[in-house]
Amino acid sequence: MTINKKQTSLGIASLASKTLKNDNSSKTAKILAASALAQTSSSKQTGPETEYLAGKVLSSVKYSDDTKTLAASVLSQSNKAR
Secondary structure: OOOOOOOOOOHHHHHHHHHHHOOOOOHHHHHHHHHHHHOOOOOEEEEEHHHHHHHHHHOOOOOOOOHHHHHHHHOOOOOOOO
């Protein structure tokens, strides 16, 4: 299995933190934010379910730019072999 060594940047981590603290953030945004934060300063990779969710977010027009930013970050940290 190929390991992706990318980690969440400080800017994305800050956005993820704000998303998780915001009561108005969607469940989808919070899932992506939690995944992004889990990959800050760690070697964790995006799981297949979250990877699928992030792909759906990026291909949809109903999500905010912030949610799409989190989705893109999470996808960039997925397993290269998938």
